[in-house]
Amino acid sequence: MSGELRDGRIVIVGASLAGLRAAETLRDEGFAGSLTLVGDEPHPPYDRPPLSKQVLLGRVPATATGLPARRPVDAQWKLGVAATGVDGIGRRVFLANGEELPFDRLLIATGTRARPWPNPAEAALDGVFALRTSDDAAGLAERLDAGPRRVLVIGAGFTGSEIASACRERDIPVTVVERGPAPLVGALGGTLAAVAAEMHRRHGVDLRCGVQVTSLEGDGRLTGARLSDGSTVEADVAVVALGAVRNTEWLAESGLAAGPRGVTCDAGCRAFNMYGIVTDDVFVAGDVARFPHPLFGYQLLALEHWGNAVAQAEVAAHNMVSAGPFRRPHLAVPTFWSSQFGHNIKSVGVPTYSDQVVVAQGSLREARLVVVYGYKGRITAAVSVNRAKWLDYYQNLIETAAPFPPEPGAADRTAPMIPLPSDVPDPAVLSHGPTVALTGHLPDRRLTLVRHGG
Amino acid sequence: MAADTLFRRITDYASRPDPYPLYAELRESKVAPQDDGSYLVGTYHEITALLHDPRISSDRRHRSDPQEARLAGELAPSFIGVDDPEHDRLRRTAMRPFGPPHTPGRVDAMHGEIVRIADGLVAGLRDKQRIDVVDDFAYPLPVTVICRLLGVPQEDEPMFRGWSDAIVGGLDLNPDEDPTQRTQAATEARRAMGVYLGGLAEQRRGKPSDDLLSAFVNDQDPAGGLSQIELMVTSVLLLVAGHETTVNLITNGMLTLLRRPDQLDLLRREPALMPQAVEELLRFEPPVQMLPQRTPLVDVEVAGVTVPKGAPLVLVLASGSRDPRRFRDPDRFDPQRTDNQHLGFGSGVHSCFGAPLARLEAQIALTALLRDLDGLRLAEDPPPYRRSPVLRGPRHLVVEHDGLRA
Numbered sequence: 001m002s003g004e005l006r007d008g009r010i011v012i013v014g015a016s017l018a019g020l021r022a023a024e025t026l027r028d029e030g031f032a033g034s035l036t037l038v039g040d041e042p043h044p045p046y047d048r049p050p051l052s053k054q055v056l057l058g059r060v061p062a063t064a065t066g067l068p069a070r071r072p073v074d075a076q077w078k079l080g081v082a083a084t085g086v087d088g089i090g091r092r093v094f095l096a097n098g099e100e101l102p103f104d105r106l107l108i109a110t111g112t113r114a115r116p117w118p119n120p121a122e123a124a125l126d127g128v129f130a131l132r133t134s135d136d137a138a139g140l141a142e143r144l145d146a147g148p149r150r151v152l153v154i155g156a157g158f159t160g161s162e163i164a165s166a167c168r169e170r171d172i173p174v175t176v177v178e179r180g181p182a183p184l185v186g187a188l189g190g191t192l193a194a195v196a197a198e199m200h201r202r203h204g205v206d207l208r209c210g211v212q213v214t215s216l217e218g219d220g221r222l223t224g225a226r227l228s229d230g231s232t233v234e235a236d237v238a239v240v241a242l243g244a245v246r247n248t249e250w251l252a253e254s255g256l257a258a259g260p261r262g263v264t265c266d267a268g269c270r271a272f273n274m275y276g277i278v279t280d281d282v283f284v285a286g287d288v289a290r291f292p293h294p295l296f297g298y299q300l301l302a303l304e305h306w307g308n309a310v311a312q313a314e315v316a317a318h319n320m321v322s323a324g325p326f327r328r329p330h331l332a333v334p335t336f337w338s339s340q341f342g343h344n345i346k347s348v349g350v351p352t353y354s355d356q357v358v359v360a361q362g363s364l365r366e367a368r369l370v371v372v373y374g375y376k377g378r379i380t381a382a383v384s385v386n387r388a389k390w391l392d393y394y395q396n397l398i399e400t401a402a403p404f405p406p407e408p409g410a411a412d413r414t415a416p417m418i419p420l421p422s423d424v425p426d427p428a429v430l431s432h433g434p435t436v437a438l439t440g441h442l443p444d445r446r447l448t449l450v451r452h453g454g
Numbered sequence: 455m456a457a458d459t460l461f462r463r464i465t466d467y468a469s470r471p472d473p474y475p476l477y478a479e480l481r482e483s484k485v486a487p488q489d490d491g492s493y494l495v496g497t498y499h500e501i502t503a504l505l506h507d508p509r510i511s512s513d514r515r516h517r518s519d520p521q522e523a524r525l526a527g528e529l530a531p532s533f534i535g536v537d538d539p540e541h542d543r544l545r546r547t548a549m550r551p552f553g554p555p556h557t558p559g560r561v562d563a564m565h566g567e568i569v570r571i572a573d574g575l576v577a578g579l580r581d582k583q584r585i586d587v588v589d590d591f592a593y594p595l596p597v598t599v600i601c602r603l604l605g606v607p608q609e610d611e612p613m614f615r616g617w618s619d620a621i622v623g624g625l626d627l628n629p630d631e632d633p634t635q636r637t638q639a640a641t642e643a644r645r646a647m648g649v650y651l652g653g654l655a656e657q658r659r660g661k662p663s664d665d666l667l668s669a670f671v672n673d674q675d676p677a678g679g680l681s682q683i684e685l686m687v688t689s690v691l692l693l694v695a696g697h698e699t700t701v702n703l704i705t706n707g708m709l710t711l712l713r714r715p716d717q718l719d720l721l722r723r724e725p726a727l728m729p730q731a732v733e734e735l736l737r738f739e740p741p742v743q744m745l746p747q748r749t750p751l752v753d754v755e756v757a758g759v760t761v762p763k764g765a766p767l768v769l770v771l772a773s774g775s776r777d778p779r780r781f782r783d784p785d786r787f788d789p790q791r792t793d794n795q796h797l798g799f800g801s802g803v804h805s806c807f808g809a810p811l812a813r814l815e816a817q818i819a820l821t822a823l824l825r826d827l828d829g830l831r832l833a834e835d836p837p838p839y840r841r842s843p844v845l846r847g848p849r850h851l852v853v854e855h856d857g858l859r860a
Contacts, residue, residue: 389506
């Protein structure tokens with residue numbers, strides 16, 4: 001095929017999961033040119049899922065979550081230095097230390113960072129944490145080891161819920177404040193959010209929903225927080241778990257279609273420029289990418305999932321060294337999982353792309369169940385609680401656009417299935433983003449609009 | 455004419471040494487209805503889909519044939535023979551003392567002991583130039599291991615070997631034969647073995663020791679633990695499944711390697727390849743050839759064929775693991791194969807409970823035999839096979855060797 005694609009200079013900005021897997025895939029596919037990886041953290045690539053679980057439980061030190069190398073990548077590593085810009089015409093990446101890296105092809109894999117507490121003075125109080133990096137996890141784990149009197153978790157998405165779970169497992173009192181009506185509601189909708197709320201309460205979490213933290217209090221050290229309902233919480237540790245911000249600011253002058261929702265790309269991971277024209281030499285992968293998916297109406301998706309980072313990085317890398325007709329689309333069905341309060345939660349598809357749900361297996365009461373999501377009579381997602389081994393079946397139904405609700409007959413579902421509204425809130429009113437984000441518009445909102453127009 | 459149907463030819467004892475050409479025939483249609491009303495599936499993707507399909511029951515009591523349903527209902531089925539949520543509760547309870555999340559290190563901790571048992575057995579072969587891999591090694595190894603794990607005195611082994619034979623006999627599939635007698639003998643054996651194991655467990659009540667029977671009667675289980683019947687049925691399952699299959703995995707492994715001296719030499723030179731080689735054996739010559747007890751709870755469409763509610767659905771795992779639409783060059787045994795998501799342990803909620811132990815035992819067993827015995831060669835090929843087309847493996851595997859390595 002095209003020999004020159006196997007040579008030249010490739011720069012990958014972002015030295016985390018997607019960056020590393022892309023580098024490995026480039027070498028696997030025969031890329032023999034020069035490869036440079038840029039990362040703003042000083043650490044070599046590490047794994048994030050354990051940071052909110054085993055690390056906070058004190059079972060694994062934060063420094064021990066390094067990602068295993070699947071093969072040598074023979075790359076130049078520039079760690080501890082941020083990229084500050086891209087010159088798309090001169091094909092150069094600018095670094096914070098003044099260095100310029102020329103490239104023939106560029107992969108953007110800068111991911112996301114924790115959304116900071118909006119008041120910088122309050123955020124600077126001793127005892128206030130975020131949880132995104134290995135350093136964050138090390139600092140927080142140390143505080144949990146010291147035995148705080150109470151931990152305040154702000155935001156009950158997946159990260160906030162896992163932190164609360166780790167605290168309760170260590171018998172640390174914890175208060176969770178969630179702006180939405182229940183934990184996980186932004187990612188999973190109302191039905192499972194109710195199950196999640198029950199999980200929190202049964203494990204002794206002081207869960208407060210429908211309220212916000214208005215201020216963090218303290219004089220140098222955190223002492224507590226004020227809430228929008230006028231109440232206060234006394235706590236010596238607070239974790240801000242308000243979702244993620246995509247690392248795209250450095251691309252402001254790049255001429256690429258980059259903004260707060262990510263860097264928009266085509267199904268083959270090629271970035272669009274600001275005019276909506278696809279580039280040939282700039283690719284995107286991982287949490288920062290915003291891409292169209294045919295199973296979900298070609299809405300642009302931005303996923304904060306481990307599996308997506310890996311799959312998309314592999315497709316991007318393949319396409320970087322392959323000529324047009326040999327390029328592949330990134331069509332993987334999104335999946336993610338979480339472990340909290342002794343429960344395993346696993347998702348396939350996009351639960352927020354839905355207007356209805358049914359309990360297809362098990363029951364809400366047992367908290368061992370499979371919930372199936374549908375949009376306009378088609379299955380679009382399934383989420384299991386302690387029933388992950390059934391999900392392959394539903395993934396196949398999603399991939400084949402099977403009708404919603406699914407056919408009856410499951411061995412562990414004898415009651416009739418009654419579809420309920422999926423009750424997915426508009427992300428705009430949540431204080432943290434769902435981990436499966438439709439960055440266009442919500443399908444059920446569109447449904448409502450059609451009715452009004454008709 | 456009827457005697458020629460594919461299912462009859464597969465279950466015919468004459469096919470036992472090499473059923474694979476018949477499986478290739480089976481894969482020509484993704485679903486093969488048989489004249490006895492059963493449906494055979496032998497292609498990888500269809501089998502995996504059915505293993506994850508919640509409308510497919512593992513409980514024979516859902517068979518539409520009233521006689522079959524009645525025979526199945528005579529004794530409480532073990533957790534491999536029931537569906538969620540009952541299956542899930544029983545399996546989780548049995549898993550508590552055996553694996554993650556409550557006992558994650560259990561199997562790993564047995565490594566040293568299994569090595570000692572294997573080394574001891576190999577040392578006993580020193581003075582025998584002709585050995586039977588089955589009787590002298592592949593059978594005693596897993597029996598010793600499962601006895602220690604469950605907490606069964608090994609001197610009782612001859613007693614439960616008889617029961618075990620009858621139980622496995624109940625799994626025989628011969629469409630020409632009335633299964634009543636075999637099924638009743640199997641039921642009798644399960645009952646007797648259950649009473650025996652229940653008695654052993656009872657002796658341990660209040661006297662906890664480090665074995666599963668003791669854990670079943672002494673440990674606090676938030677799911678409520680096992681009733682007396684459940685304890686008996688579960689213990690029988692673990693004892694039988696814990697050795698009947700591993701014998702075949704080890705023996706099939708030795709036979710496969712002895713037929714391929716270059717691969718045998720490779721593994722001898724590079725023992726680190728053994729875990730991968732065992733995975734390939736599970737794909738290439740799996741001990742569990744098929745799952746004969748699946749039944750659709752509603753009419754289920756598989757590759758354009760409607761399998762009716764209550765019909766016997768037989769998933770031929772060994773055929774799926776050699777499906778050329780899934781595996782490149784599937785009839786080649788390649789211990790270095792990396793794309794190897796075989797069906798050797800099934801898949802889905804009933805995927806093999808004892809898989810980590812079976813893997814460990816086979817890896818240690820084959821490593822010990824290859825390392826210690828020089829000039830290994832087959833004395834008889836093909837060897838005589840056991841009856842069962844379900845749990846397939848040689849009854850004897852006579853080999854010769856030039857002695858123990860220094």
